[in-house]
Structures are given as C-alpha cells and as structure tokens.
Amino acid sequence: MNTFFKLLFLLLVVLAVPQNGSAQNVEVKTLGKGIVFQPEDNSYSVKLGMRFQSLYVGEWNLDDDVYSDQALVRRARLKLDGHIYSEKFTYKVQLGFSNRDTRNSSSGGIIQNSGTSNIVLDGVIKYNPVSDFEIWFGQTVLPGNRERLISSQKVQFVDRSLLNSSFNLDRDVGVQIRNTSMLGEMVVRQMGAISIGEGRDITTKNPGGYSYTGRVEFLPFGNFSDKGDYTGPDLAKEEEVKLSIGLAYDFNDGAVRSRGHTGGFVFTSGGDLVKNDLHTFLADAMLKYQGLSVHGEFANRDAENDNGFGTGTAYMGSLGYVLGKDFGVSGRYASLTKTGDFSSLTEHSEYTFAVSKYLSGHNLKLQASAGYLDYVSRDDLMRFQVHMEIAF
Numbered sequence: 001m002n003t004f005f006k007l008l009f010l011l012l013v014v015l016a017v018p019q020n021g022s023a024q025n026v027e028v029k030t031l032g033k034g035i036v037f038q039p040e041d042n043s044y045s046v047k048l049g050m051r052f053q054s055l056y057v058g059e060w061n062l063d064d065d066v067y068s069d070q071a072l073v074r075r076a077r078l079k080l081d082g083h084i085y086s087e088k089f090t091y092k093v094q095l096g097f098s099n100r101d102t103r104n105s106s107s108g109g110i111i112q113n114s115g116t117s118n119i120v121l122d123g124v125i126k127y128n129p130v131s132d133f134e135i136w137f138g139q140t141v142l143p144g145n146r147e148r149l150i151s152s153q154k155v156q157f158v159d160r161s162l163l164n165s166s167f168n169l170d171r172d173v174g175v176q177i178r179n180t181s182m183l184g185e186m187v188v189r190q191m192g193a194i195s196i197g198e199g200r201d202i203t204t205k206n207p208g209g210y211s212y213t214g215r216v217e218f219l220p221f222g223n224f225s226d227k228g229d230y231t232g233p234d235l236a237k238e239e240e241v242k243l244s245i246g247l248a249y250d251f252n253d254g255a256v257r258s259r260g261h262t263g264g265f266v267f268t269s270g271g272d273l274v275k276n277d278l279h280t281f282l283a284d285a286m287l288k289y290q291g292l293s294v295h296g297e298f299a300n301r302d303a304e305n306d307n308g309f310g311t312g313t314a315y316m317g318s319l320g321y322v323l324g325k326d327f328g329v330s331g332r333y334a335s336l337t338k339t340g341d342f343s344s345l346t347e348h349s350e351y352t353f354a355v356s357k358y359l360s361g362h363n364l365k366l367q368a369s370a371g372y373l374d375y376v377s378r379d380d381l382m383r384f385q386v387h388m389e390i391a392f
Contacts (some may be wrong), residue, residue: 034079034392045082051153051391052076052098056384063379073098074387075152077121088129092140094122118201121171136176139200142261143176143191143215144169144248145297146284147316149230154362156232156293156320157354158369158385161334163314166345167280167299169250170262171200172211187219197252199261208254208275211261215248215282224288232295233320233328234288235361241289248282258344259301259310266308277304291322293330302339312338312345328356347376363391 027036034049053076058069080093096102102117124138141149147160148168160168174195181188196202197211219229221243225236229244252260254275266274284297297316303309313336320330335349354369366388373381 036082038082042087044084046080047082049079049081049392050077051079051389053152053390054388055158056386058384060382060384061379062382072100074100077101088127090126090128092122092124092126095119096121120201132180134178136178139171139173140176141171142169142193142195142211142213142250143178144213144250144280145282145299146230146244146246146286146295147297150232151230153389153391154231156328156330156356156367157318157332157352158367158387161297161316161318161332161352162336162348162350163297163299163316163334166259166310166312166336167282167301167314168262169213169248169260169280172196172198172261173200173202174211185220185222187217187223189215189217189219191215191217195261197255197261198257207256207273209252211250211252211255213248213250215246217244217246219244228288229286231362232293233322233330233356233358234291234293235322235325235328235358236288237291237322238288239290241287244286246282246284250278250280250282252278252280255303255309258308263310263344274305274308276309278302278309293320293322294318295320306340307342308344310338310345311340311343312336312347326358328354328358330354330356346378349374362389365389 025038025040027038034047036045036047038045053074055074056069056071058067060067075096076098078095078097081091083090096119101121102119120139122140124136124140127135143149145164145168147164148170172195174193176191176193179190181190191214193213195211195213196206197208198206221241224242224244225238228234228236228238228242250260255278256273256275257263257265260278260280268274278301280299280301282297282299285295287294295318299314301311303311314334316332316334318330318332320328322328332352333350336345336347338345338347350371350373352369352371354367356365356367358365368386371383373383
C-alpha cells in the first residue's frame with residue numbers, strides 16, 4: 001500500500017509542473033470525476049482518479065458450526081485517462097495495489113508471468129476515427145458478460161455472482177472494435193476482439209492460439225440514463241422502461257488455463273502445458289424502471305477435453321429496488337452445474353440478500369450482504385460481507 005500512495009504523490013507532483021514552459025490548467029471535478037491536468041494548447045490531458053474498497057467477510061460453516069472471518073482492503077486502484085495528440089486518441093490506465101489485485105494465485109507465480117506482482121489492470125489506447133466507432137489497442141476487459149462489464153465500483157451487491165467468477169472472460173491483451181448503430185429507436189452495439197487468450201500480464205510467448213470474442217447488444221427502447229445498462233442499481237430512476245439484451249461468444253484456440261483467460265494453468269503429469277479449445281457462450285438482460293432493476297444471465301463453456309478445465313453451465317438472476325434516492329435493497333440467486341466428472345468447477349448455488357446506502361452515488365457507499373452457499377460436494381456456508389467504497 002505504501003507503493004500506491006508514493007506513486008500517487010509522485011504523479012501529482014509531475015503533472016502539476018508545467019512542461020516546456022507552457023501553462024498548465026488543473027481542474028478539480030466533482031466527486032468521482034477526478035482531477036484533470038491539461039495544457040492550454042490541449043495537446044494532451046490527464047484525469048487522475050483513485051478508489052478503494054474495504055471489506056469484511058465472515059463465513060459460518062453450517063456443518064461444522066465454525067465461524068471464521070477476515071478484514072482486508074479488497075481493491076486499491078489508481079486510474080488515469082485522457083487524450084493525447086488529438087481528442088480522437090484517448091487512453092485508459094488502471095493500476096491495482098491491493099493484495100487481491102496483485103496476487104498471482106491463479107497462475108501459481110510460475111514462469112508465465114515471471115512470478116511478479118500483477119498490478120497492471122488496464123493499459124489501452126482508443127482511436128475514434130468516426131462517430132460511434134472505436135478501435136482499441138492494449139489490455140482491458142473483453143466484451144463478455146454484462147456482470148463483468150459493470151465496474152466493481154458500480155455493482156449493487158458487495159461482490160459479483162458465482163456465474164461471473166467462473167465464466168467471465170476478464171482482461172486480455174489485443175485489439176478490440178466498438179460500434180453503435182441505430183435501427184429506428186433501437187440502439188444496437190457491436191463489439192469484437194482478437195486477443196492473446198491467456199489473460200492479463202502474461203510475459204511469455206503465446207503458448208496456444210488466439211482468442212476471438214464477439215458481443216452484440218440490443219436496446220429496443222433507446223439508451224439508458226447515465227449509462228445505466230452498465231451499473232447495478234437504478235439510481236437514475238428511469239422514467240420509462242429501459243431494456244438491454246446482450247449476447248456474447250468467445251472461442252479460445254489452444255487455451256492453457258482452466259477458464260481460458262483466467263484460472264490455473266493446466267499441465268500433464270510430465271509437466272507440459274495442456275492445450276484445449278474452449279467455447280464460451282454468454283447471454284444477459286438488464287431492465288430498469290423507476291428504481292427497479294432486473295438483471296439475468298446465462299453462461300456455458302464447452303471444451304474438446306474437460307479434464308482440468310472449467311466446463312459447465314450457470315444461471316444468475318437478481319432483483320433490486322432503490323427507495324428514495326440513496327437506499328437500495330436487492331436479492332440474487334445463482335446456480336452452477338459442471339460438465340463431466342473432471343471439470344475444475346465446483347457445483348453449488350447461492351442465495352444473496354443485500355442492502356446499500358449510497359451517500360454519494362457509487363463514489364461513497366456502504367453495502368452489506370448475507371448469503372447462503374449450497375454446495376453439492378462440500379460443507380454449506382453462510383457468508384456475511386460488509387464493504388465500503390470511496391472514489392474520487
């Protein structure tokens with residue numbers, strides 16, 4: 001954490017010093033919008049932001065009647081974005097400094113990432129040659145399921161569901177395209193990506209093929225207020241019904257990690273990497289109206305060889321409502337079934353109830369949840385979580 005604050009201080013000092021004798025404008029935005037540094041010639045801009053989440057987790061083993069708990073900084077992130085040379089060229093950099101952001105447990109600290117701390121979350125350049133069309137280069141979130149596309153800052157539960165943890169595509173390095181079209185009043189978004197396929201911050205050469213991802217979204221009643229199709233609760237209190245339906249597919253050619261872009265690396269008994277073709281299909285829908293939010297998702301992953309890979313099917317459905325302007329209640333059900341006896345996934349279902357107090361929207365909020373985890377082959381749990389989010 002000391003590294004996080006040292007780097008934050010250094011960036012503030014460097015950005016505050018005028019470059020090449022030119023005047024430097026510094027604009028402090030409203031809460032959650034960061035601090036903007038920009039020279040008078042508008043040749044570049046840097047928006048500096050920070051966020052962190054503190055988390056308490058308690059788990060009660062219902063079979064052994066044992067309670068265990070922990071408290072931690074779940075996320076501590078530094079965010080930089082802006083434009084360079086022209087406003088057609090924008091960028092985003094996000095660094096993570098908490099232990100859970102930097103840990104390499106999913107890859108065992110092995111040679112694939114040189115055993116180093118994994119602090120780079122996003123590092124992407126975006127080129128916008130024409131209206132509603134962008135080309136992205138670098139590392140960022142792939143266009144997979146909606147629950148993953150919604151920032152962890154803007155969810156209406158303390159954490160995402162078991163569907164997301166087992167089937168999301170997460171981040172990868174490559175090229176993406178984003179386009180928006182209109183069919184009458186309907187908004188149609190098309191997204192595509194070609195990426196390395198092994199996830200973020202892999203330092204070795206690509207051991208398999210590439211990953212190919214496509215997603216399309218249909219918004220039959222037009223755009224949501226304040227990008228509400230990419231937030232959990234309906235804080236905007238949509239005056240008319242808004243609906244977004246999304247479909248995504250990913251083919252990971254020669255994947256060597258159990259869940260494609262995430263999960264542990266899979267080895268033979270002789271220590272060689274196992275290559276496997278993974279097919280992941282994702283579908284989701286989000287509806288909002290006057291404080292009510294309804295969110296559902298489906299996920300399925302198949303592989304040529306199930307042994308050691310995370311194949312299976314999952315469902316998730318959630319319902320939330322914002323009372324007044326700043327208090328929310330929500331409930332969620334999710335279930336996962338693995339495919340075959342050798343899938344690396346753990347079959348279980350979860351029932352979660354959450355309450356949220358939005359002191360300043362998603363920039364300052366307190367959330368708590370209670371959940372029942374019903375496992376097929378291990379002890380059932382009750383999980384209690386309390387979390388606070390701060391962002392500027």
